[in-house]
Amino acid sequence: MTDVPARGNNFVAKIIEEDLASGKVERVVTRFPPEPNGYLHVGHAKSICLNFGVAEQFGGGCNLRFDDTNPEKESQEYINAIKEDVQWLGFQWQGDIRFASDYxxxxxxxxxxxxxxxxxxxxxxxxxxxxxxxxxxxxxxxxxxxxxxxxxxxxxxxxxxxxxxxxxxxxxxxxxxxxxxxxxxxxxxxxxxxxxxxxxxxxxxxxxxxxxDFTHGQSDAIEGVTHSVCTLEFEDHRPLYEWFIESLPVPAQPKQYEFGRLNLDYTVTSKRKLKALVDDEVVTGWNDPRMPTISGMRRRGFTPRSVRNFCEMIGVTRSDGMVDVAMLEHAVRDDLNKNAPRAMCVINPLKVVIENLPEDHLEQLTAPYHPELDLGTREMPFTREILIDAGDFKEEYSKKFKKKLTPGNRIRLRQGYVLEALDYDKNDAGEVTLVRAKLIENTLGVDPEDGIKPKGVVHWVSASHAVEAELRLYQRLFNNPTPDKGDADYKEHINPESLVIAKGWVEPALANVTPESNFQFEREGYYVADRFDHTSEQPVFNLTIGLREDKALQKA
Known part of the structure; x- marks a missing residue:
């Protein structure tokens, strides 16, 4: 995977480095041992990155072992989801998948x-x-x-x-x-x-x-695990781990090391509470894009690279602490800003009629998907009638709105021509319903020859060729930074606006993209074609994250 830090500089890596240098260990073997009683969450992502990461870093291997000692709460669904999550993050276990039940x-x-x-x-x-x-x-x-x-x-x-x-x-x-x-x-x-x-x-x-407790250490010993890395709540269990190892004729002597677990504000990671959200239909399932599960983040539009970069950012320490969820949001926003293709979607449409074009005008404009990366190009139908965002038109010019389309003022269409507004229509409620404009000729990619330059740039789509899409506008699931602290039920802190369904009109090229394709909808946000529901007949895009940090939300 490109652009992901390849080497960790944490205390676990330093211990391993010393053990290899001293000859105490010949080859590093770690393990990731989830219980198959739920989907993995963002805290597990940190553990996955650590255990698989240090094994890769030092030329060793990491086992995927399911701790399946409580069959009442376990299922094949969870096993399949966990395997998929590990591979989606870009890691591969050594050998066959293992189960504690094997032993x-x-x-x-x-x-x-x-x-x-x-x-x-x-x-x-x-x-x-x-x-x-x-x-x-x-x-x-x-x-x-x-x-x-x-x-x-x-x-x-x-x-x-x-x-x-x-x-x-x-x-x-x-x-x-x-x-x-x-x-x-x-x-x-x-x-x-x-x-x-x-x-x-x-x-x-x-x-x-x-x-x-009886299964864990002995399974490590059977598998030849050299460094058994777990979260800090198991520190008090280490003497028992060692007692069993010393009391039994195990084939190896693994050592347990603890690190601080990941706690995020505005987030709940208890499997029991996450399962209750699913069972009570607060969310649509474990992979709901509002859930902090790896599959939920994946469906939301997070990339493996962004999750791994986040885990690298927060580091590995010997103590627990609360991490600002804004760091995770920054990681995904930064990655998508650098790598996501650009496209256009109009959410609050206002029709513009370009009166100096014939009614049957159709021109295919070619535009790159990214201004810096070679991500290919797409064709954008340009017609006499187009849609712009209603917020990009103002009835009267002012310095405050100098980058908006106003009568007598010019703007440039993104990847297109320069337009000048002429007039507009309003309905009985006083709302602008249609704008009449003229195209300034010979301005595709260049400034007007008369020297009157456009003040701003607006996004647009063809009124007749744009495809209507369902937009799922996701926000944080909780509106309290510590939803599961105190006496109140954590469900009382559910954000009632964590999901808003809207319509958007997208470029026709976007109808046929594959599910999980990420895009920056210019001037709107970062979106992803829904992993399960997006089709060419009914496009569905999920809001991953806004274009920039929402300061008001951070203070909520």
Whole structure:
């Protein structure tokens, strides 16, 4: 991918560089291990860029592994979406896609070994009693009354769990560590639960499933992961990660490193809350362009390059922090400004009749898609009747409106001729409905020979050849910078104008563009042909971002 920073200069990259230089590591292997229980969001994009990025930077590889230990909330839809998101961002995992469920047999065997070593036991405490026994942050926990069961009894009970002889919630398998530990994660954590549900990968083979903490480190070890990079909320889990690695005959010794997660203002990234937005039909789906999901940003018109540049801009630190969403908006605006083709769309149309042209006049003007890049050209039909934006005409000339079309004043049509307004018609409400003008001859691409230069440039389309398109004008989904803070329901901060449907008249060349084609609609904003709904018969364009930063919106 061009124009994307190829090398990171963050603390993870420095650790890897030192490990390679010292010979501690021969080849870097990282992993991206999402749970397939929802679509990936912008925070995951940061993790993807970090894990795949450092692997690429140092000539290693990154595994894509699905942490599928909770089949009740997982689906193939999420798996497919995650794979697509990773590839859309421009990354490719090494080897085959991996699943934590690939290792269920080995994990079960290791759980049995922990029991045999006296380091795990079957506990019959109810969930409520288990919480009481666990203690608090200021008070130590106390041992379960089932903690001292014999190895043989635990082996027998665990086998009955595996065979489905107990109901869900009847018992769990716990690691035997230290109920008085100051780290709550070491207070005899659960490592297996009974879940009598069908699994999307293993079918009905298992009715017990390992927990994330028991699965994660051992999966890393099986895959030979050298640097297990995760977000900061797992820092307190690292001692447990290391306890399992040290207590089991794993084939490798991966190390866990934590970085600050991405928090954006005006945004919610909790999967639970995002799913509620979908389920409650606040949005149209996980890929709604207002959602902070990668697929939502993609449909909105964000480019892979802009998302990766944003992740590079915010950097990788050891602490959490709030990032201004304006940085993300700047990244996409900057990328589209440099790379998006230009085209014209009139949203608030006003007809202009060029009276010194014949009624059947049709001229094909050729215009480049970009003033600096070689993105090809398109033909723009120029006819006697054209549409301009109503805001580009004023009834009376003034210095304030000197770049507008006014009677006796001249403007240039973008990529076209110079026009001079002659007169106009108004309806009973006093609104201008039609402008009559004349074309100044021999002014295609040059100034008028009489020396009276046009004051401004306006965008336009042919009234008879323009194609009507649906414009989806997206804004931020929330009108509060911290929608999920405090006691109020985050849904109370939904922006009622986050989506406005409008009409626009676009150049005919735009009707046949492929979905996901980005454009700068000159003087209107950056738009994208909708990924799913755009067709030549019914063009649909989504507003990605305005041409310039909206200061008022930033203060909202």
């Amino acid at each position: 269920f047999d080995q994990l079960h065997q290791w759980a049995v070994e922990l029991i045999k070593a006296g380091k795990a036991y079957v506990c019959d405490l109810s969930p409520e009693d288990a919480r009481t026994y666990r203690g608090t942050l200021t008070e130590p926990g106390k041992n379960s009354p089932f903690r001292d069961r014999s190895v043989d009894e635990n082996l027998e009970l665990f086998e009955k769990m595996r065979l489905g002889e107990f109901d869900e919630g009847a018992c769990v398998l716990r690691a035997k560590i230290d109920m008085a530990s100051s780290n709550m994660n070491l207070r005899d954590p659960i490592i297996y639960r009974i879940r009598k549900v069908h699994h999307h990968q293993t079918g009905d083979k298992w009715c017990i499933y390992p927990t994330y």
